Amino acid sequence: MKLQLLGVNHKTAPVEVRERLAVPEWRLEEATRKLLQHPGVVECVVFSTCNRVEFAVASDTGADLHGFIRDYLLTDVSTLREHLYEHNGDDVVRHVFRVAASLDSMIVGEPQILGQVKQSYAIGKAIGSVHANLDALLSRAFSVAKRVRTETAIGSSVVSVASVAVELARKIFGNLQGRSVYVVGAGKMSELAARHLRSHGAGTIFVSNRTHESALKMAERVGGTAIHFDQLYRTADQADIVITSTGAPHAIFRREHGEMFMHRRKNRPMFFIDIAVPRDVDARMSQVEGIFVYDIDDLQQVVEANVSDRGREAERAEKLVEEEVARFKRRMQSLDAVPTIVALQQRLEQIRQSEVDRLRGRLGKLSPEQESAIENLTRSIVNKILHVPITTLKGFSGSDQLASTAELLRSIFGIENDASQWNGASGVTNEEASKRLHQRQEQSLAIHSDENEVAEPKPGSRH
Amino acid sequence: MSLFWLRIAVSLYGLSMLYALVALLRRREILSRTTLPIAGVAVTLHFVALVEAFRAGGMAGNPLHQSESLLAFLMMLLFIGVFYLYRTTSPGIVVLPIAFLLSLSAALAQGAPPVISPLLRSGWIYTHIILILIGYSALFFSFIASVLYLLHERSLKRKDLNGIAGKLPALETIDNIGYRLLLIGFPFMTIGLIAGSVIAQMQYGASYFQDPKIILSLLMWGVYTVMLYTRWNSGWRGRRAALLSAFAFAAALSVWAANYFSGVHRFVSR
Numbered sequence: 001m002k003l004q005l006l007g008v009n010h011k012t013a014p015v016e017v018r019e020r021l022a023v024p025e026w027r028l029e030e031a032t033r034k035l036l037q038h039p040g041v042v043e044c045v046v047f048s049t050c051n052r053v054e055f056a057v058a059s060d061t062g063a064d065l066h067g068f069i070r071d072y073l074l075t076d077v078s079t080l081r082e083h084l085y086e087h088n089g090d091d092v093v094r095h096v097f098r099v100a101a102s103l104d105s106m107i108v109g110e111p112q113i114l115g116q117v118k119q120s121y122a123i124g125k126a127i128g129s130v131h132a133n134l135d136a137l138l139s140r141a142f143s144v145a146k147r148v149r150t151e152t153a154i155g156s157s158v159v160s161v162a163s164v165a166v167e168l169a170r171k172i173f174g175n176l177q178g179r180s181v182y183v184v185g186a187g188k189m190s191e192l193a194a195r196h197l198r199s200h201g202a203g204t205i206f207v208s209n210r211t212h213e214s215a216l217k218m219a220e221r222v223g224g225t226a227i228h229f230d231q232l233y234r235t236a237d238q239a240d241i242v243i244t245s246t247g248a249p250h251a252i253f254r255r256e257h258g259e260m261f262m263h264r265r266k267n268r269p270m271f272f273i274d275i276a277v278p279r280d281v282d283a284r285m286s287q288v289e290g291i292f293v294y295d296i297d298d299l300q301q302v303v304e305a306n307v308s309d310r311g312r313e314a315e316r317a318e319k320l321v322e323e324e325v326a327r328f329k330r331r332m333q334s335l336d337a338v339p340t341i342v343a344l345q346q347r348l349e350q351i352r353q354s355e356v357d358r359l360r361g362r363l364g365k366l367s368p369e370q371e372s373a374i375e376n377l378t379r380s381i382v383n384k385i386l387h388v389p390i391t392t393l394k395g396f397s398g399s400d401q402l403a404s405t406a407e408l409l410r411s412i413f414g415i416e417n418d419a420s421q422w423n424g425a426s427g428v429t430n431e432e433a434s435k436r437l438h439q440r441q442e443q444s445l446a447i448h449s450d451e452n453e454v455a456e457p458k459p460g461s462r463h
Numbered sequence: 464m465s466l467f468w469l470r471i472a473v474s475l476y477g478l479s480m481l482y483a484l485v486a487l488l489r490r491r492e493i494l495s496r497t498t499l500p501i502a503g504v505a506v507t508l509h510f511v512a513l514v515e516a517f518r519a520g521g522m523a524g525n526p527l528h529q530s531e532s533l534l535a536f537l538m539m540l541l542f543i544g545v546f547y548l549y550r551t552t553s554p555g556i557v558v559l560p561i562a563f564l565l566s567l568s569a570a571l572a573q574g575a576p577p578v579i580s581p582l583l584r585s586g587w588i589y590t591h592i593i594l595i596l597i598g599y600s601a602l603f604f605s606f607i608a609s610v611l612y613l614l615h616e617r618s619l620k621r622k623d624l625n626g627i628a629g630k631l632p633a634l635e636t637i638d639n640i641g642y643r644l645l646l647i648g649f650p651f652m653t654i655g656l657i658a659g660s661v662i663a664q665m666q667y668g669a670s671y672f673q674d675p676k677i678i679l680s681l682l683m684w685g686v687y688t689v690m691l692y693t694r695w696n697s698g699w700r701g702r703r704a705a706l707l708s709a710f711a712f713a714a715a716l717s718v719w720a721a722n723y724f725s726g727v728h729r730f731v732s733r
Contacts, residue, residue: 167624168619168624170633171615171619171624171633171634172619172633172634172635173633173634173635174632174633174634174635174636175633265698266697266698267697267698267699267700267701268698269634269635286620289616289701289702289703290700290701292619292620294622298622301622302622302624305624305625
């Protein structure tokens, strides 16, 4: 079974290209179905977010994914070629792990991507395009993402200035529930920050601006109260958080104001977010006990610290992903021995049965004792013969030698090379196959004819 | 038997203290996952130890060490209570070592000769001791909170968010914990002191008032009252509150130490 992935992301393609390829959420299911019908595709899944569009498939002999893009999206692939990346085999495993763990995201560590991958997985499960191989791959990817999240600090910091402001406010006030916010200067960025605070529970919002008109407009937009600018010093102490971004050439909040506010507030802390340049809050303000002032550079610094922190943590995460890729590969390979072992057992059992039948024809009627003696004898010969090859195969699990050894054994015993190596075509999962194998070895029972379907392709699957 | 349980509890306190110190050095919060269950078991065993000691003869065994053990127990109770209310284990960094040392001292030194004092047979004295110790624990806890508040405030002012500020609960939460504990501790401390005075008055007459421990106690109570008043009236917190509670704490410590100088509290029969 072959794994392939074709796609574009924010690193390889500008937004104009990505939007041409993008599959909107409501068409995700349809796209997955179409891909499943594409020649050669046995299993498939489609990821589509604002930063990436990817098609991952499992096939027996490889599928023409470029052809699929051309057919499905009716897009000239030649102009896209430079933006597309294609992965095969282990690289697909690595890539999917990295995507799910948000290591391939524009903002490394952002948590939405995992939800989006899970959604694609759910669609694939629902329409049956994700079973054995991709199921194993994606389920593993989810636990890798979880490991990365819990074992590294990659998702623990936030990045944008507005969210840093919220983070800081939380460090001071804990719960933002019912905290009041004062927006001084009706700018875009302060409005964004105010909205962000509100969405995290902040209560009353006051807006004040030199031209009262703009204050009124913004107050209406954010659901706050406009206050005349000349009332500023008389009312500012009512706010726990002050976001200021006026175009004033000099500071409008000075130390003496701060002291006055603190007196009126009975020393309850106050948080100034100063995003104006030049600054609205005098530098000496932060000497007042209980007042915390963060200007745009401070916020930016926190953002950057978070980002570089992420870089370091991302390295750890990458290592973890490599580990997981190797583990996944080993697991797949070790399970890979199972079909060969099953085929070997079937082959010898077939020979044994036919020889016993022939013998029975010559000997005529046998007593039950004789019957069981013959049965036991032949069975134990078969088991003895098989013992070494099976142990050898199992011993090679996880190593590169497995494939060649399996190949050799198949040719020695004259077993046809069917496509069920990675079992995708057989309709029996690796787990089932190995369970059956286990049962067989344990009970040493004859293989019933109905179990021959293990090696036979299911009628519904494509080749 | 009491000593046996106490010693197990002490070892568990030590263990959870180690976890707390490790958690302080590391990024992830393993404190609540590992420390709390251990501390919970330790507190339960400690309770068993206290009950057994009490049934075996009250505090007559060794009043000083018994009260150390009781104080450690009360602090741990507050620690667990604060965790359930505020979901923070940060005070554990200080509380766990203190509880460990106090109960260790109690566990190691219990062989001291019993003191026979008619005082220790009256119920009043236990009321006095328990109330005062609850007051102490609350006061001390509130002191820890104000130190943590100071540390957090400093790192916020320095804009250093990955240091201690990243690990502590929000500033207002710490403040809230400290204030609440002050409020809870005050009535206990007051009634405890009154109970003590009543006992001393009955036992020793008016001269008890000159005892150094009692004078210090009153001083401590005075600081406590001032602290509550400034907090309530003008919202003192941060540096000023920390200073006041450091002062109250120092007074409390010397009150504790005064056991060694106080005639009244040595329980020597005269």
